[in-house]
Amino acid sequence: MQQPASYLLAGQASEFERLQLQSKVWEPAARELLAAIPAGEAPHALEVGCGVMGWLRALSQWAGPNGRVTGSDFDDKMLAGAAHLVDTEHLANVTLVKDDLFASRLEPGAFDLVHARFQIAPLGRAKEQLAAFMRWVRPGGVLVLEDPDTSSWRVNPDAPSVQELIALIERGFVAAGGNFNSGRELPALLRSVGLQPNIRARVVALEPGHPYLRLPLQFAASLRPRLEKLVSADELDALLQRAEAELSREGTWGTTFTLVQAWAVAGP
Numbered sequence: 001m002q003q004p005a006s007y008l009l010a011g012q013a014s015e016f017e018r019l020q021l022q023s024k025v026w027e028p029a030a031r032e033l034l035a036a037i038p039a040g041e042a043p044h045a046l047e048v049g050c051g052v053m054g055w056l057r058a059l060s061q062w063a064g065p066n067g068r069v070t071g072s073d074f075d076d077k078m079l080a081g082a083a084h085l086v087d088t089e090h091l092a093n094v095t096l097v098k099d100d101l102f103a104s105r106l107e108p109g110a111f112d113l114v115h116a117r118f119q120i121a122p123l124g125r126a127k128e129q130l131a132a133f134m135r136w137v138r139p140g141g142v143l144v145l146e147d148p149d150t151s152s153w154r155v156n157p158d159a160p161s162v163q164e165l166i167a168l169i170e171r172g173f174v175a176a177g178g179n180f181n182s183g184r185e186l187p188a189l190l191r192s193v194g195l196q197p198n199i200r201a202r203v204v205a206l207e208p209g210h211p212y213l214r215l216p217l218q219f220a221a222s223l224r225p226r227l228e229k230l231v232s233a234d235e236l237d238a239l240l241q242r243a244e245a246e247l248s249r250e251g252t253w254g255t256t257f258t259l260v261q262a263w264a265v266a267g268p
């Protein structure tokens with residue numbers, strides 16, 4: 001079983017905050033997509049690798065009072081963060097379980113909807129992950145995958161050091177066996193197991209002062225040990241300082257990476 005310590009982004013407070021912010025930024029995209037998927041009478045949804053929030057809030061509403069949501073993660077700290085959300089927001093139909101998606105104890109075929117966001121990008125092993133997702137979803141249930149594509153990720157006016165940092169982060173993911181651009185591969189991945197994917201892509205405009213503009217800096221903090229294998233600590237610090245200065249310019253705004261959403265009904 002892969003231990004939390006070996007997970008690319010594990011363990012830092014910066015990662016906890018990043019996941020909270022990220023879940024809020026992408027919640028409208030979650031709700032729009034869920035509006036296109038009929039929930040049925042009493043659905044059971046699985047949020048894989050829920051982190052501190054993921055889709056738990058959106059799925060809780062989608063499932064309704066007769067439905068259920070299971071949030072799984074293998075990291076106790078993440079599960080504690082998610083439990084705090086469930087308590088404070090009274091998400092009565094949400095249950096959290098500790099589960100390693102690569103050695104899962106969740107019941108096969110038990111879920112009407114399985115959702116995994118930002119799991120393939122950091123963890124890689126896309127085929128293995130897909131096999132787990134396919135095992136969990138019932139025939140006729142829906143599998144929803146979301147992963148990023150860096151194409152649209154930029155800051156305006158031009159911010160060469162931020163772009164250099166983003167390129168370094170991409171390399172850090174690859175060096176750890178992941179792929180920040182895995183969103184591009186999701187439709188082909190679903191087709192590879194005979195599913196017919198629906199595809200959407202979302203980009204959010206970040207107005208001046210939006211905290212998600214600082215995502216490259218937050219990633220650099222979470223990934224620091226990895227990045228220091230690619231550049232020296234001094235080079236990294238200098239790059240971070242230049243990126244910070246670019247992000248501090250008045251009126252600086254940006255666009256997020258592209259969130260690719262691919263979903264399909266599991267046959268038959």
Ligand SMILES: C[S@@+](CC[C@H](N)C(=O)[O-])C[C@H]1O[C@@H](n2cnc3c(N)ncnc32)[C@H](O)[C@@H]1O
Pocket residue numbers: 002007009019022023048049050051052053054055072073074075078099100101102116117118119122123
């Ligand atoms: C990049 S975060 C994404 C969190 C959440 N899906 C979201 O979109 O906000 C990846 C999450 O997967 C969890 N994770 C990593 N490896 C895992 C594994 N083998 N089994 C279950 N969860 C895992 C991490 O603890 C972390 O919470």
